[in-house]
Amino acid sequence: MNSAPKLNTFQHLIGEHQTFLEAKRIAKQFSLSELPVLITGKIGTGKNHFAHAIHLESSRSNEPFISVNCSTHSEETLIHELFGPNGNTGVFQKAVRGTLFLDDVWRMPASVQAQLLKALDSDTEKPRMICASADRSVEHTFRQDLFYRLNILTLTLPELSERKSDIPLLTQHFLSNSGQQLLIDPSVFPVLEKHAFEGNVRELKNAADYMATVSSGGTIQPYDLPPYIRGTID
Incomplete structure (x- = not known):
């Protein structure tokens, strides 16, 4: 309950x-x-x-x-x-x-x-x-x-794959709730938008939590993405 x-x-x-x-x-x-x-x-x-x-x-x-x-x-x-x-x-x-x-x-x-x-x-x-x-x-x-x-x-309710244009907005929202002052490089968003996100918004939040944890600077870069997402980079 x-x-x-x-x-x-x-x-x-x-x-x-x-x-x-x-x-x-x-x-x-x-x-x-x-x-x-x-x-x-x-x-x-x-x-x-x-x-x-x-x-x-x-x-x-x-x-x-x-x-x-x-x-x-x-x-x-x-x-x-x-x-x-x-x-x-x-x-x-x-x-x-x-x-x-x-x-x-x-x-x-x-x-x-x-x-x-x-x-x-x-x-x-x-x-x-x-x-x-x-x-x-x-x-x-x-x-x-x-x-x-x-x-x-x-x-x-729509799947995240049906509203991929919301991925930047959602990612920034989750990062803003991390308790850190973090920016995100625009090059990160195309990589996120290529990912299937079968776990939908919950999976995107997990990815944002990962990026906030591993980032060593004030700006999230593509190499800060979770490996299973980063691996989709051409």
Whole structure:
């Protein structure tokens, strides 16, 4: 469980590419609703950050935002985490006035799906549900009736490869948060833009952290890039 103490407002979501700005626009509209949200996107595209931003922009912003990753728990511990030992002391109840964010939701075991559906169908007060998955399709083991309860407002986040023009902006943002006064030589950006970044923004942040650590001067140079990226230089 993660109560997400760090602020992730829409202002903290960095990017100027049209696909990213459109995702932010839609997410801001979703924050005005109480309907469930389903966020899809590859690893590292910022699903948790978008979910938290939607919460902070909503009427529930002063209430808890609780995050649970469904893929990191066994069937038994996930039931205990969500509903508690007696069905009313888990995070589903703790987030009842706020937002419950379920990451990797399609990994949820069938027995937990049944209990979640029962809780959502009850007449009691419920949390705002935001779910996320790296998959764009439902696995065959997921209940269709629960899927259609969760899949109402859908948001797909773009991969970094779809908004490569944001790489310089994001890199400078991450370096500015390193606690050092660092510049970056323009020759670094073409090398970064050639890299696939299958880990998306998360992988780019890792690269920026590496460069900030190994740089011996005030300006980042191509030789400060991580070796696996630097190796792509022609």
